[in-house]
Amino acid sequence: MSAEPLPRQVGHPLSDEFRLTEVLHALSDPLRLSIVAALAESGAELSCSAFHLPVTKSTSTHHFRVLREAGIVRQRYEGTARMNSLRREDLDAVFPGLLTSVLASAGQNQ
Amino acid sequence: MSAEPLPRQVGHPLSDEFRLTEVLHALSDPLRLSIVAALAESGAELSCSAFHLPVTKSTSTHHFRVLREAGIVRQRYEGTARMNSLRREDLDAVFPGLLTSVLASAGQNQ
DNA sequence: TGGTTGGTACGATAAACAACGTACAACGAT
DNA sequence: ATCGTTGTACGTTGTTTATCGTACCAACCA
Numbered sequence: 001m002s003a004e005p006l007p008r009q010v011g012h013p014l015s016d017e018f019r020l021t022e023v024l025h026a027l028s029d030p031l032r033l034s035i036v037a038a039l040a041e042s043g044a045e046l047s048c049s050a051f052h053l054p055v056t057k058s059t060s061t062h063h064f065r066v067l068r069e070a071g072i073v074r075q076r077y078e079g080t081a082r083m084n085s086l087r088r089e090d091l092d093a094v095f096p097g098l099l100t101s102v103l104a105s106a107g108q109n110q
Numbered sequence: 111m112s113a114e115p116l117p118r119q120v121g122h123p124l125s126d127e128f129r130l131t132e133v134l135h136a137l138s139d140p141l142r143l144s145i146v147a148a149l150a151e152s153g154a155e156l157s158c159s160a161f162h163l164p165v166t167k168s169t170s171t172h173h174f175r176v177l178r179e180a181g182i183v184r185q186r187y188e189g190t191a192r193m194n195s196l197r198r199e200d201l202d203a204v205f206p207g208l209l210t211s212v213l214a215s216a217g218q219n220q
Numbered sequence: 221t222g223g224t225t226g227g228t229a230c231g232a233t234a235a236a237c238a239a240c241g242t243a244c245a246a247c248g249a250t
Numbered sequence: 251a252t253c254g255t256t257g258t259a260c261g262t263t264g265t266t267t268a269t270c271g272t273a274c275c276a277a278c279c280a
Contacts, residue, residue, distance in 0.1 A: 008245090020212070021139065030131050058239080059238065059239050060257085062237090065258095079255090080247045098211040100207070105208055109130040157226080167227065187277090192228095
């Protein structure tokens with residue numbers, strides 16, 4: 001009589017729910033910006049633990065949630081790992097050129 | 111024996127002191143983004159009171175200071191008014207394309 | 221010499237945020 | 251079954267932030 005196993009799914013905003021100020025805020029944290037830059041450079045899915053962030057696991061969870069809720073990353077489970085990928089096409093469609101210029105600036109500036 | 115009148119000048123960061131995360135944070139507030147959009151659209155200097163912001167004077171002062179310290183606006187006194195202008199060339203030199211894409215996105219999204 | 225205008229300084233407050241620790245859940249392997 | 255791996259949930263703490271009110275200041279005008 002145990003309960004059903006949880007599906008472990010998370011909500012992602014649709015493209016037309018993106019809000020510019022929320023995206024800018026998500027990108028304005030150095031740690032989150034470094035996550036986005038690493039995802040863009042790799043071009044692939046990366047697990048949370050692949051980033052070797054200088055914070056604890058719970059803080060890491062917090063930052064990935066901010067990125068996901070802003071629509072910047074997509075997350076899905078693969079075994080115990082949570083794989084993250086950039087929603088580049090969705091972002092480019094709603095905010096053309098934004099991510100490109102932010103990433104180019106990040107490479108130079110921070 | 112009165113003291114010298116204060117010069118009423120404010121500090122502006124040099125271009126090479128711009129920090130991307132600070133700029134993104136400054137732009138991530140709806141009120142500040144609307145200020146920047148209005149400045150870009152007018153293409154001219156505007157006094158603080160020209161914006162008719164739905165906040166008090168002291169809150170308005172706060173937001174203009176955040177924008178100035180990030181390097182986004184330039185401020186100078188003209189009589190009793192403080193005139194604000196966009197530092198578009200400086201921003202474009204350090205973060206090419208960033209302001210353009212943000213403003214284009216702001217026009218669509220907010 | 222005042223009064224008006226446009227803005228700053230300072231202090232207070234409430235909300236949001238980044239960070240942590242502990243406990244726990246899902247999955248895979250042993 | 252149990253254990254290690256990977257990440258989440260929840261509560262806490264200290265900092266930052268957005269907002270306001272009050273007091274003030276500098277410039278202009280009458």
